[in-house]
Amino acid sequence: MTGIRLQEHHVVARVPKLGDAATIIDAPLTIRVDPLTGHTSRLLHGEKLAPTSRPDLSELTATPPFCPFCEDKIEIATGVFDEQITREGRIRRGLSAVVPNVMAYSEFSSVGLYDTTQHFRDLDELTPEIVSDLLTGLTAYTRGVHSIRPMWHSINANYLPPAGSSLVHPHAQSAHDDFGTTQQRRLIEASNAWEGEQSYWRELVELERGGDRWIGTRGRVRVMTPWSPVGFHEVWMLVPDAADIVDLTEDDCQDLGAVLSAVLQGYHGFNLASFNWAMYGGGPKRSDRYGVLLRAVSRSNPEPMYRSDVTYFERLHGEAMIDLTPEQVAEAMRPHLAGVTHD
Ligand SMILES: [Zn+2]
Numbered sequence: 001m002t003g004i005r006l007q008e009h010h011v012v013a014r015v016p017k018l019g020d021a022a023t024i025i026d027a028p029l030t031i032r033v034d035p036l037t038g039h040t041s042r043l044l045h046g047e048k049l050a051p052t053s054r055p056d057l058s059e060l061t062a063t064p065p066f067c068p069f070c071e072d073k074i075e076i077a078t079g080v081f082d083e084q085i086t087r088e089g090r091i092r093r094g095l096s097a098v099v100p101n102v103m104a105y106s107e108f109s110s111v112g113l114y115d116t117t118q119h120f121r122d123l124d125e126l127t128p129e130i131v132s133d134l135l136t137g138l139t140a141y142t143r144g145v146h147s148i149r150p151m152w153h154s155i156n157a158n159y160l161p162p163a164g165s166s167l168v169h170p171h172a173q174s175a176h177d178d179f180g181t182t183q184q185r186r187l188i189e190a191s192n193a194w195e196g197e198q199s200y201w202r203e204l205v206e207l208e209r210g211g212d213r214w215i216g217t218r219g220r221v222r223v224m225t226p227w228s229p230v231g232f233h234e235v236w237m238l239v240p241d242a243a244d245i246v247d248l249t250e251d252d253c254q255d256l257g258a259v260l261s262a263v264l265q266g267y268h269g270f271n272l273a274s275f276n277w278a279m280y281g282g283g284p285k286r287s288d289r290y291g292v293l294l295r296a297v298s299r300s301n302p303e304p305m306y307r308s309d310v311t312y313f314e315r316l317h318g319e320a321m322i323d324l325t326p327e328q329v330a331e332a333m334r335p336h337l338a339g340v341t342h343d
Contacts, residue, residue: 003196004207006227007033030325034228036190036200041228041320042313049232049323051271055303060160061120061168069169071116074099081110085144094133098141098174106175108145112138112155114170121170123268123275128340131264132257138174139248142281145176146246152180153245153281160274162306163299172277180283188283191290201240201291209343212327215334216341219255223341225326225333231297232309232322233270233329235263240291245281248292256294258340266336267298274299 009031017023030043063070068077078099080089085108091098097116101109114134115121121130138155145151157172158165165171175181180188194200205222208214215223215235222238237259242248248256260277267275275298282290300309313319324332 004035004200004203006035032228036194037186039228039230039318041230041322043322043325051301054271055273055301057122057273057302060302063119067119067169069113069116069167069171070119074116081144084148086141091137091140093137094129096130096133096137098137101173106177108176110138110141110174112172112174119169123264123273126170126261126264128258128261131261132254134172135257136250136253138172139245139253142174142176142245150284151176151178152184152283154181154184154278155245156276156278158276160302162274162302162308163276178284184280184283187280187293188287188290192287194289199240199289199291201238205238205240213330215330215337217343218259218341219251221252221255221259223259223337225330227326229322229326230320233267233272233298233324234326235296235329235333237294238291242292243282243286243288243290245279245292259337260294260296262337262340263296263333266333269336270298270332272298273301
């Protein structure tokens, strides 16, 4: 039995018909409430904001004369880690590399390159092996930082300028400090306050397994779309048996990498070209009430004068406006993940 309540409100607005302003029609709207945090999102009906074709990325992604993350420059343009964190200097796994971040947005932070040998990889070229190696390297760095003292850990990615990335060479970043972020603290506080017999995250998997938002499993990874998304095409990759990033095994990193790679293939299938993902650790005070969550969302395509997918709703109200329902996203994603997940 589960105590999770999936709550939604149905609203009907009366609006002039597009192209026929004299006619007033009913426009339905669904407002969904996240059962853990109370976050609400608005699912629009009939509005289709997804692009109908992929943008030409060739100019944006051409190899520049100098890129600090390309293999011929990385040894001179990036530093090495303090021996307290790792004796590896730069952490290399396969074609990936993890190096110190020159930007300080946390006490400790790193940059992870999916592949130093290629300046740009499109979404369909971020293979399971490439993504798994990146996650394995960033998790190794996180363990090194954690050995100094327990902290809040997250591993995150911006891909191309619409997602906030200043450098085109595909990369991810990690952040580690004593404070965490608003979202991290909110998730942990709500997970700890959850009164169910088992953790919220285990209950959620029980509730969603086999349903309209369920995509599948791989190893200890559970894949689904969220009831109340915070972004477009949002997919959740959950590891309910790992309370923190430092608890992820090598197998977990392989499985998360395979699933995330398949999700990005799915985004490519939607004609998308930009995304963010974030993986939240469970915080410095260990709790079996939390499970690691890796969430991915798509972003606007990089096109001249593009329309941002973040409006005042998302930026100033913390409220997502979504055109496809999570159930539609799950249905479209399943074929892309069929080869890498079970049930
Ligand atoms: Zn490069």
